[in-house]
Amino acid sequence: xxxxxxxxxxxxxxxxxxxxxxxxxxxxxxxxxxxxxxxxxxxxxxxxxxxxxxxxxxxxxxxxxxxxxxxxxxxxxxxxxxxxxxxxxxxxxxxxxxxxxxxxxxxxxxxxxxxxxxxxxxxxxxxxxxxxxxxxxxxxxxxxxxxxxxxxxxxxxxxxxxxxxxxxxxxxxxxxxxxxxxxxxxxxxxxxxxxxxxxxxxxxxxxxxxxx
Amino acid sequence: xxxxxxxxxxxxxxxxxxxxxxxxxxxxxxxxxxxxxxxxxxxxxxxxxxxxxxxxxxxxxxxxxxxxxxxxxxxxxxxxxxxxxxxxxxxxxxxxxxxxxxxxxxxxxxxxxxxxxxxxxxxxxxxxxxxxxxxxxxxxxxxxxxxxxxxxxxxxxxxxxxxxxxxxxxxxxxxxxxxxxxxxxxxxxxxxxxxxxxxxxxxxxxxxxxxx
Numbered sequence: 465x466x467x468x469x470x471x472x473x474x475x476x477x478x479x480x481x482x483x484x485x486x487x488x489x490x491x492x493x494x495x496x497x498x499x500x501x502x503x504x505x506x507x508x509x510x511x512x513x514x515x516x517x518x519x520x521x522x523x524x525x526x527x528x529x530x531x532x533x534x535x536x537x538x539x540x541x542x543x544x545x546x547x548x549x550x551x552x553x554x555x556x557x558x559x560x561x562x563x564x565x566x567x568x569x570x571x572x573x574x575x576x577x578x579x580x581x582x583x584x585x586x587x588x589x590x591x592x593x594x595x596x597x598x599x600x601x602x603x604x605x606x607x608x609x610x611x612x613x614x615x616x617x618x619x620x621x622x623x624x625x626x627x628x629x630x631x632x633x634x635x636x637x638x639x640x641x642x643x644x645x646x647x648x649x650x651x652x653x654x655x656x657x658x659x660x661x662x663x664x665x666x667x668x669x670x671x672x673x674x675x676x
Numbered sequence: 677x678x679x680x681x682x683x684x685x686x687x688x689x690x691x692x693x694x695x696x697x698x699x700x701x702x703x704x705x706x707x708x709x710x711x712x713x714x715x716x717x718x719x720x721x722x723x724x725x726x727x728x729x730x731x732x733x734x735x736x737x738x739x740x741x742x743x744x745x746x747x748x749x750x751x752x753x754x755x756x757x758x759x760x761x762x763x764x765x766x767x768x769x770x771x772x773x774x775x776x777x778x779x780x781x782x783x784x785x786x787x788x789x790x791x792x793x794x795x796x797x798x799x800x801x802x803x804x805x806x807x808x809x810x811x812x813x814x815x816x817x818x819x820x821x822x823x824x825x826x827x828x829x830x831x832x833x834x835x836x837x838x839x840x841x842x843x844x845x846x847x848x849x850x851x852x853x854x855x856x857x858x859x860x861x862x863x864x865x866x867x868x869x870x871x872x873x874x875x876x877x878x879x880x881x882x883x884x885x886x887x888x
Contacts, residue, residue: 500712503749503827507719510827514796537715584726585797615715615722 480523481505484530492534495543505530511612517588525609532580536620549675550578552621554629558583558610560591560649561627564661567603568668576676580617584629586610594649597657623675692735693717696742704746707755717742723824729800737821744792748832761887762790764833766841770795770822772803772861773839776873779815780880788888792829796841798822806861809869835887 485505489498496504508530509522516522538544551569553562562581569579587610595605618624623640628648646664649657697717701710708716720742721734728734750756763781765774774793781791799822807817830836835852840860858876861869 497709497712500709500715503712503715506827510825510830511723514825613722613726615718618722 477509477523481509481526484523484527488527488531488534491531492538495538496534501530501534504534508533511614512609515586515588515610515612529609529611533614533616536580537616540616540619546578548576548578549622550620551580551623551625551671551675552617553579553581553625553627554584554613555581555627555648556584556629557587557650558612559587559589560594561646561660561664563590563605563608564594564598564649564664565625565627565668567598567605567608568601568661568665569672571601571603572668572672573676577672580621582611582613582617584613586612591650591657593652593654593657596654597649597661600658601661623671625671689721689735693721693738696735696739700739700743700746703743704750707750708746713742713746716746720745723826724821727798727800727822727824741821741823745826745828748792749828752828752831758790760788760790761834762792762832763835763837763883763887764829765791765793765837765839766795766825767793767839767860768796768841769799769862770824771799771801772806773858773872773876775802775817775820775822776806776810776861776876777837777839777880779810779817779820780813780873780877781884783813783815784881784884785888789884792833794823794825794829796825798824803862803869805864805866805869806873808866809861809873812870813873835883837883 485498485502488505489496489501492501505526509526512526512529513519513522516525535544535546536550539546539550553565553569555562558581562583566579566581569577573579590605590608590610598605621639623642625642625644627644627646644667646667647660649660652660697710697714700717701708701713704713717738721738724738724741725731725734728737747756747758748762751758751762765777765781767774770793774795778791778793781789785791802817802820802822810817830851833851835854837854837856839856839858856879858879859872861872864872
């Protein structure tokens with residue numbers, strides 16, 4: 465049998481993840497138990513590690529993802545309501561459309577709306593032309609990453625907007641739910657991605673007007 | 677904007693999931709908090725719903741998956757040790773090789789070894805020829821389903837065996853870890869799948885001999 469050694473990098477990650485877990489447990493003291501926060505951190509890491517191609521920033525991405533999920537959960541349970549409308553964009557890969565939509569909503573609504581995005585089958589990384597196209601508007605998506613759709617973020621959302629993910633998106637009763645028909649920018653040239661972006665931009669502006 | 681109604685089926689699922697959550701919370705009373713069991717049930721459901729094509733048995737599959745993950749977690753924390761070696765098989769789709777390996781190990785070791793399988797990118801369903809090929813040995817895989825790799829099952833494993841998932845499998849220190857070079861049965865005709873199965877069978881028998 466082909467015996468291999470454990471990858472040394474993961475020894476290091478385990479240590480970092482425990483530190484993140486302790487930090488977030490303190491943040492959610494009295495809200496969630498330390499054991500639950502710990503599970504959120506370690507399962508978020510594994511969920512991202514399954515699909516992420518570049519592992520370099522995986523622990524800081526994990527911290528960001530786990531923190532956002534815990535905030536979503538606290539909000540959905542009415543423990544720490546955000547006080548602003550919460551919007552979730554979902555597409556298949558969370559590499560193009562849902563990332564653009566989230567970036568545009570942040571641009572137009574700033575902190576008056578809380579926005580998240582996720583994918584039913586997250587890609588390894590964001591689409592390069594999507595990142596370039598958003599940069600033309602001054603929106604920096606280089607720190608964003610494809611995230612799997614989780615129960616907590618769906619429950620936290622007041623508005624769920626799906627784009628091309630068919631029936632793989634679980635929809636909860638009582639939500640405002642929309643399915644937008646937006647062309648998939650994957651494999652489109654930069655100029656065409658700009659056209660998709662501008663179409664999305666019009667919809668996002670209307671959504672912001674309706675929510676605020 | 678294209679306004680749709682929530683899918684009625686999910687109202688029903690939500691109700692069933694709450695019942696599953698209560699049942700499992702009672703099973704793990706004094707081990708895990710009801711809130712944590714609840715998260716395990718609902719996140720397991722969403723994780724499976726992301727990729728499963730057939731949604732008919734999703735709640736009973738969810739119960740099975742969440743229960744197995746909670747058992748894995750309790751074992752890994754030394755709270756409820758299983759008392760037998762725990763083996764985890766991982767491939768990309770959890771639709772072929774890792775399912776065959778798990779089925780063969782169950783055949784040869786029965787309850788003397790605890791076995792799990794998972795995928796880094798779970799498929800929509802098991803490979804038909806894999807199910808047929810295993811049936812030739814009297815092993816019924818029709819109740820099995822592709823599951824995403826989670827942190828809890830990796831931590832519970834004494835032996836992790838990967839097949840073709842490259843560096844997407846997180847490996848924890850202190851585990852026995854092997855990478856098996858086994859041909860991917862996807863798209864192979866039934867006779868060739870039988871050859872792959874028999875090669876796996878030889879390795880599984882050796883593994884059982886070593887572990888028991």
